[in-house]
Amino acid sequence: xxxxxxxxxxxxxxxxxxxxxxxxxxxxxxxxxxxxxxxxxxxxxxxxxxxxxxxxxxxxxxxxxxxxxxxxxxxxxxxxxxxxxxxxxxxxxxxxxxxxxxxxxxxxxxxxxxxxxxxxxxxxxxxxxxxxxxxxxxxxxxxxxxxxxxxxxxxxxxxxxxxxxxxxxxxxxxxxxxxxxxxxxxxxxxxxxxxxxxxxxxxxxxxxxxxxxxxxxxxxxxxxxxxxxxxxxxxxxxxxxxxxxxxxxxxxxxxxxxxxxxxxxxxxxxxxxxxxxxxxxxxxxxxxxxxxxxxxxxxxxxxxxxxxxxxxxxxxxxxxxxxxxxxxxxxxxxxxxxxxxxxxxxxxxxxxxxxxxxxxxxxxxxxxxxxxxxxxxxxxxxxxxxxxxxxxxxxxxxxxxxxxxxxxxxxxxxxxxxxxxxxxxxxxxx
Amino acid sequence: xxxxxxxxxxxxxxxxxxxxxxxxxxxxxxxxxxxxxxxxxxxxxxxxxxxxxxxxxxxxxxxxxxxxxxxxxxxxxxxxxxxxxxxxxxxxxxxxxxxxxxxxxxxxxxxxxxxxxxxxxxxxxxxxxxxxxxxxxxxxxxxxxxxxxxxxxxxxxxxxxxxxxxxxxxxxxxxxxxxxxxxxxxxxxxxxxxxxxxxxxxxxxxxxxxxxxxxxxxxxxxxxxxxxxxxxxxxxxxxxxxxxxxxxxxxxxxxxxxxxxxxxxxxxxxxxxxxxxxxxxxxxxxxxxxxxxxxxxxxxxxxxxxxxxxxxxxxxxxxxxxxxxxxxxxxxxxxxxxxxxxxxxxx
Numbered sequence: 001x002x003x004x005x006x007x008x009x010x011x012x013x014x015x016x017x018x019x020x021x022x023x024x025x026x027x028x029x030x031x032x033x034x035x036x037x038x039x040x041x042x043x044x045x046x047x048x049x050x051x052x053x054x055x056x057x058x059x060x061x062x063x064x065x066x067x068x069x070x071x072x073x074x075x076x077x078x079x080x081x082x083x084x085x086x087x088x089x090x091x092x093x094x095x096x097x098x099x100x101x102x103x104x105x106x107x108x109x110x111x112x113x114x115x116x117x118x119x120x121x122x123x124x125x126x127x128x129x130x131x132x133x134x135x136x137x138x139x140x141x142x143x144x145x146x147x148x149x150x151x152x153x154x155x156x157x158x159x160x161x162x163x164x165x166x167x168x169x170x171x172x173x174x175x176x177x178x179x180x181x182x183x184x185x186x187x188x189x190x191x192x193x194x195x196x197x198x199x200x201x202x203x204x205x206x207x208x209x210x211x212x213x214x215x216x217x218x219x220x221x222x223x224x225x226x227x228x229x230x231x232x233x234x235x236x237x238x239x240x241x242x243x244x245x246x247x248x249x250x251x252x253x254x255x256x257x258x259x260x261x262x263x264x265x266x267x268x269x270x271x272x273x274x275x276x277x278x279x280x281x282x283x284x285x286x287x288x289x290x291x292x293x294x295x296x297x298x299x300x301x302x303x304x305x306x307x308x309x310x311x312x313x314x315x316x317x318x319x320x321x322x323x324x325x326x327x328x329x330x331x332x333x334x335x336x337x338x339x340x341x342x343x344x345x346x347x348x349x350x351x352x353x354x355x356x357x358x359x360x361x362x363x364x365x366x367x368x369x370x371x372x373x374x375x376x377x378x379x380x381x382x383x384x385x386x387x388x389x390x391x392x393x394x395x396x397x398x399x400x401x402x403x404x405x406x407x408x409x410x411x412x413x414x415x416x417x418x419x420x421x422x423x424x425x426x427x428x429x430x
Numbered sequence: 431x432x433x434x435x436x437x438x439x440x441x442x443x444x445x446x447x448x449x450x451x452x453x454x455x456x457x458x459x460x461x462x463x464x465x466x467x468x469x470x471x472x473x474x475x476x477x478x479x480x481x482x483x484x485x486x487x488x489x490x491x492x493x494x495x496x497x498x499x500x501x502x503x504x505x506x507x508x509x510x511x512x513x514x515x516x517x518x519x520x521x522x523x524x525x526x527x528x529x530x531x532x533x534x535x536x537x538x539x540x541x542x543x544x545x546x547x548x549x550x551x552x553x554x555x556x557x558x559x560x561x562x563x564x565x566x567x568x569x570x571x572x573x574x575x576x577x578x579x580x581x582x583x584x585x586x587x588x589x590x591x592x593x594x595x596x597x598x599x600x601x602x603x604x605x606x607x608x609x610x611x612x613x614x615x616x617x618x619x620x621x622x623x624x625x626x627x628x629x630x631x632x633x634x635x636x637x638x639x640x641x642x643x644x645x646x647x648x649x650x651x652x653x654x655x656x657x658x659x660x661x662x663x664x665x666x667x668x669x670x671x672x673x674x675x676x677x678x679x680x681x682x683x684x685x686x687x688x689x690x691x692x693x694x695x696x697x698x699x700x701x702x703x704x705x706x707x708x709x710x711x712x713x714x715x716x717x718x719x720x721x722x723x724x725x726x727x728x729x730x731x732x733x734x735x736x737x738x739x740x741x742x743x744x745x746x747x748x749x750x751x752x753x754x755x756x757x758x759x760x761x762x763x764x765x766x767x768x769x770x771x772x773x774x775x776x777x
């Protein structure tokens with residue numbers, strides 16, 4: 001099947017995994033998802049230094065400012081003369097970072113340095129830069145960040161590579177029987193069967209998303225096995241496991257009972273008693289409340305949006321639209337199931353030039369959105385405010401998720417205040 | 431080192447300035463960029479998104495197209511989007527990679543214009559300057575492309591040049607009694623109103639972003655211009671009291687204070703366009719270290735709260751938030767700049 005030039009298409013007519021033809025790109029002003037600045041600050045005590053042009057800098061420095069973290073953020077501005085002379089880019093980067101570090105009240109233990117697209121395009125000797133910085137500041141651990149979106153259409157994204165670089169500094173500790181969960185930005189929720197079941201069995205669970213100190217972060221390497229819970233973290237987690245010889249299980253928040261049971265058994269967790277029945281009962285209760293209310297969801301809310309879509313259809317909910325621009329190849333089975341069983345669901349692009357907020361009219365029916373982008377496009381105040389699955393997993397996670405849907409249906413939110421805020425779950429001083 | 435910013439944010443960039451200047455005029459604004467410019471703009475540099483949407487896009491440039499100079503995709507995507515969205519004109523902006531590979535934007539504009547039948551023009555940006563440069567270039571390029579001589583003048587007609595939410599977030603301009611507002615570039619006027627600008631008798635420049643277009647309209651259409659409040663006519667002496675920020679606004683505020691209380695303030699201009707906009711007692715600074723040094727002997731400072739981070743503790747700091755510096759952080763505190771009493775009082 002061909003990719004469509006339209007901004008929406010029936011799922012039965014959509015090509016997999018890329019339903020939409022590329023072109024100029026729109027950006028919906030819903031910003032709860034994390035960017036590289038939010039992600040970098042997950043390393044306690046780390047200082048971030050970006051080396052880029054003014055306009056690129058503005059987005060990252062204001063992200064840090066709105067987090068109240070300007071004291072852990074610095075910039076080196078690139079200008080035209082940095083592009084003209086051979087070696088100038090390396091010199092400006094090294095001297096700029098040096099100047100920044102020498103001016104700080106004390107040297108940070110970890111510094112994430114972010115070169116940009118221009119460094120790659122100019123053939124800048126990146127290794128030389130890091131080697132020289134390491135020589136000048138031997139007590140500092142330098143992390144190789146990147147802000148080079150020019151590469152992301154054909155390869156890995158900057159945030160995937162950043163996560164990998166951040167995991168590269170976790171030392172291989174002595175195995176202590178613990179399990180480390182990594183890759184996701186949302187801390188493990190209380191309604192997470194990974195945590196609940198393992199801890200009930202006396203297993204220590206360390207969470208990369210909620211390290212309070214740098215030592216906590218380094219201690220992630222003491223685990224005996226690793227769980228990756230988010231797609232963007234797979235690259236880094238695999239590299240960590242390969243380096244340290246730890247086994248890895250990939251466990252994104254899924255709504256498939258079979259997948260949950262299979263994954264939980266892989267990590268040695270005792271199966272959840274009555275999990276399926278209990279989840280079904282909760283879903284049925286919510287269905288009674290929602291009736292035929294239209295539902296729309298987006299890809300930022302959960303790591304497996306088509307798994308959620310299938311679950312909602314199976315339980316009789318009136319899911320109408322899914323906002324996404326591409327489909328994770330790991331969702332092929334759910335895609336095929338939806339094509340067969342819910343062919344009229346519309347896939348809606350979020351970056352298409354026609355992407356606009358739906359105008360609301362008097363008397364319009366209530367729409368329940370799952371995710372900020374869906375809320376923005378649908379123009380609804382009734383939405384589940386969640387990214388990356390919210391740290392949920394398993395049957396406990398599904399039931400908690402259904403409760404969030406219920407709350408969202410009953411209590412409207414201030415969409416215009418909430419969704420322009422960046423980095424859901426981070427400190428925000430706005 | 432002038433390039434290192436240890437704690438101070440940079441101003442809104444030139445590409446966002448371009449978008450802000452042309453936001454309300456019904457054009458399709460295309461930034462030739464991989465990713466990020468659009469998100470930065472609509473998150474941190476634009477207050478109108480929820481009230482009034484605009485056709486602002488990025489090209490989504492990838493590495494292969496950048497390296498091989500594949501302009502065809504860029505052109506085809508613009509033409510396709512224009513056919514879908516029916517804009518009134520098309521404006522193109524540059525970013526670092528197309529700047530480095532020497533992309534021929536003027537040539538691309540010509541091809542797009544031929545294929546769409548719409549006016550298309552290039553605004554000279556490269557993401558390496560501040561918003562004042564980008565907005566200034568946008569107003570100038572728009573004027574050159576879109577303005578035609580007026581068949582008749584509007585008696586007492588005035589254009590206001592240089593209003594964007596980046597500088598004048600909450601400022602309400604009015605024209606003197608007996609005068610007529612012809613257009614406001616470009617915050618609150620429609621394309622149709624802005625196209626009548628050449629029928630005005632006077633241009634009022636309210637920020638450095640409006641100066642280049644005012645010069646152009648003076649040379650091309652014989653319309654004279656004045657700076658906001660004719661602030662350069664108010665003589666001020668050397669002092670250790672400073673107003674730090676955009677030069678026209680800072681100069682205007684300094685003149686207002688001088689006229690009302692006799693107190694001198696000197697301007698430390700921290701945005702790029704300053705030629706012809708500063709008095710002898712004022713100075714221009716570039717980069718955090720230079721600004722910090724300039725403020726080091728200050729007794730009083732008026733400026734965006736971000737500058738307090740690099741101000742001496744002994745100085746009295748008067749907060750005057752500027753959206754192009756602190757973005758959304760102090761947006762609710764941004765005053766109407768015409769109402770001095772709302773943000774400055776003599777101690």
